[in-house]
Amino acid sequence: MSPACDKKPGPNGLRALGQSPLPPDLVDAMLSWYGEMRRDLPWRQTRDPYAILVSEIMLQQTRVETVINRYGSFLERFPTIADLATASLDDVLAEWSGLGYYRRPRLLHRLATVVVNTYGGKIPDTLEELLELPGIGPYTSAAVGSIAFGIPALSIDGNVGRIMCRLAGIADDTRRTKVRQKLEAMAADAIECHPPGTFNQAIMELGARVCTPRSPRCDQCPCSSYCEAHALGIEEQIPPRRSKLVKAVTEYAAVIEDNGRLLMLRGQRPSLVSDMWEFPTLDSRLADTSSGSLSEKPVSSRSRAQEAKLSRYIKEQLGWSVQLGPKLGEIRHGMTDRRISCHVYEASLSGSQTTMAGAPTGLEKSDHNIPDSGWFTIEEVMALALAASARKTLTTLLDVDLTSPQSPG
DNA sequence: TTCCGGGACG
DNA sequence: CGTCCCGGAA
Numbered sequence: 203m204s205p206a207c208d209k210k211p212g213p214n215g216l217r218a219l220g221q222s223p224l225p226p227d228l229v230d231a232m233l234s235w236y237g238e239m240r241r242d243l244p245w246r247q248t249r250d251p252y253a254i255l256v257s258e259i260m261l262q263q264t265r266v267e268t269v270i271n272r273y274g275s276f277l278e279r280f281p282t283i284a285d286l287a288t289a290s291l292d293d294v295l296a297e298w299s300g301l302g303y304y305r306r307p308r309l310l311h312r313l314a315t316v317v318v319n320t321y322g323g324k325i326p327d328t329l330e331e332l333l334e335l336p337g338i339g340p341y342t343s344a345a346v347g348s349i350a351f352g353i354p355a356l357s358i359d360g361n362v363g364r365i366m367c368r369l370a371g372i373a374d375d376t377r378r379t380k381v382r383q384k385l386e387a388m389a390a391d392a393i394e395c396h397p398p399g400t401f402n403q404a405i406m407e408l409g410a411r412v413c414t415p416r417s418p419r420c421d422q423c424p425c426s427s428y429c430e431a432h433a434l435g436i437e438e439q440i441p442p443r444r445s446k447l448v449k450a451v452t453e454y455a456a457v458i459e460d461n462g463r464l465l466m467l468r469g470q471r472p473s474l475v476s477d478m479w480e481f482p483t484l485d486s487r488l489a490d491t492s493s494g495s496l497s498e499k500p501v502s503s504r505s506r507a508q509e510a511k512l513s514r515y516i517k518e519q520l521g522w523s524v525q526l527g528p529k530l531g532e533i534r535h536g537m538t539d540r541r542i543s544c545h546v547y548e549a550s551l552s553g554s555q556t557t558m559a560g561a562p563t564g565l566e567k568s569d570h571n572i573p574d575s576g577w578f579t580i581e582e583v584m585a586l587a588l589a590a591s592a593r594k595t596l597t598t599l600l601d602v603d604l605t606s607p608q609s610p611g
Numbered sequence: 612t613t614c615c616g617g618g619a620c621g
Numbered sequence: 622c623g624t625c626c627c628g629g630a631a
Contacts, residue, residue, distance in 0.1 A: 263617045265628070302626035305619075339619045360617055377618095415616075416630080443615095 207395035222388070224369070228428040229392045229401075235424040236404035239411070241266075244273050246403070251325040251350035252283045258345045259310050259337060263303055266410065272301060284323050287314035309337030327351040340382075349399035356389045357402045358382055361409025368413065368440045371430030376441050413437075453544040454484040454512045455533075455595065458524055460551045464583055465522065466592075467575035479583075480592045482520065483544070484512045509547065516549075520575060525552040530599045533591055546595055 240246070243266065245257030256276060260269045279297050280286040286294065291311050298307035313336045317325055325346075326332055332343040344357035356362065363376030366385045374381050393401050412423045418437050420426045431437040458465040458481075468479045513524050527548035534543050583596065 262619075263626075268628075300627085302628095303618090305625060309619080337619070341618060 207391070223391045224388055225428060226392075226395075228369070228425050229396065231424040231428075232404050232408060233396060233400065236400070236407055240403070240407060244270065249350070251327075251346065253277055254350045255313075255325060255342075255346050256310070258342050258349075259306055260301065262306060262342065264301060268301070272298075282323075283314045283317055283325065286311065287318040287323075306337060312336040313338070325350070327353075329353055329355055345402060347398075348393075348402050352398055354390075354393045354398045356386050356393055357406075358385060359406060359409075361406045361413070362402070364415065364441055365405055365409045365413045365425075368418075368431035368437050369425060369429050371434060371436070371440075373436065373440050373442060452508075453542055454508050455481045455544050455546045455591075456483075456512055456516060456524060456526065456549040457481055457530065457546060457595065457599075458516070458522070458549040458551065460555075460577065463577035463579055465520070465575065466578050466583060467520065481546070481595060482512075482516050484508065484515050505545065508545075512547070513549070522555065523552045524549045530595075533594050533598065542591065544591055544595075546599055 245254060248254065257269065257273060260273060276297050280289060291308065294307045294311045295304060298304065316335060317323060329343050329347050332338050332347055341357050341359050344355035347353035347355050348357060363385065366388060367374065367376055367381070370388060372381060372384065412419045416438065420432050420437065426432050429437070431440050465482060466479045467482060509526055513526050516522055516524050527550060530546045530548050532543055532545055
């Protein structure tokens with residue numbers, strides 16, 4: 203099963219890098235560069251899996267320069283995983299103070315407890331077991347597994363994803379599963395043929411110091427002659443800018459009140475996480491599909507058309523006839539890829555419809571991905587899993603007091 | 612001054 | 622998807 207670690211020309215000599223394995227010459231050049239240029243970081247001077255794990259947790263979302271200053275004192279304070287498990291969470295948080303993302307020390311503390319209780323204090327040495335531990339995801343399991351235990355797994359962090367996508371000329375989002383699988387396939391041979399931990403750290407180091415997001419130093423890069431993006435001159439376009447791709451999106455939402463209850467729904471729009479509740483909302487994808495030269499109409503006429511469309515949508519999709527009231531305001535909601543501005547209207551039921559008191563359709567039968575709706579009191583709404591925009595609507599447009607007593611539990 | 616990048620979880 | 626946080630770069 204061992205891969206072709208010997209360097210042979212192979213049948214496809216000059217083919218573009220594309221998605222084929224990393225050329226051995228490229229890998230050799232990168233590893234030589236690393237051997238020469240590697241920094242003597244504290245966590246590179248230990249073989250203790252616990253110390254390695256701590257470094258990887260600290261390095262999540264945090265720069266090397268920052269971690270250097272805190273790593274030593276953390277290990278001094280909690281030299282072994284047993285010490286960490288025994289310590290109080292408050293002590294761990296205090297030691298972590300200033301590093302940010304305080305979920306990490308919480309989960310690390312919980313991880314220590316798990317390792318002590320179920321693994322006898324020894325950090326497990328398989329990817330599957332590592333992945334099960336609190337705070338350890340795909341990246342960290344591969345990093346710890348490869349560095350501490352020599353498991354041949356590619357740890358794809360931002361650096362690694364960026365480099366490999368540039369090498370292969372993949373102008374796609376690194377975090378997509380399909381892309382990650384491609385990268386793993388590309389590196390599979392290389393990581394079998396070299397010490398996996400060294401390989402992972404070499405490529406990460408290259409990403410941190412040479413193949414940077416902006417202004418990459420291709421003239422100093424050992425891999426530039428193999429790099430598809432460099433050949434095409436598109437290295438700065440990879441990976442695609444996430445925040446530059448923000449699209450302005452307009453939505454229309456209705457706060458429908460009847461008998462002290464609000465109509466809420468979820469699972470109606472495919473783009474939303476299935477568990478998140480929201481006010482009935484007209485997507486701009488639906489809103490903008492009206493005929494003709496929409497953009498040439500005056501704004502007031504355009505938004506009146508959307509208001510009509512909103513009530514028609516509620517009637518057709520949810521079966522309620524509503525009377526749109528005054529506009530409450532506008533919620534702006536930044537997302538990774540979209541800047542949403544949501545026009546929120548007050549609304550009430552027209553005619554003699556009756557809302558079902560109590561027993562909203564939603565609360566108990568919360569199967570995933572099932573379109574769901576119901577009438578909720580304000581208190582119930584506040585207890586729902588709300589999308590952020592809905593909560594924003596409640597607090598900024600409806601003056602719901604966040605500090606008001608919540609339902610117990 | 613603002614903007615941007617970034618793993619895991621729920 | 623949205624949140625968590627900070628610091629370096631623009």
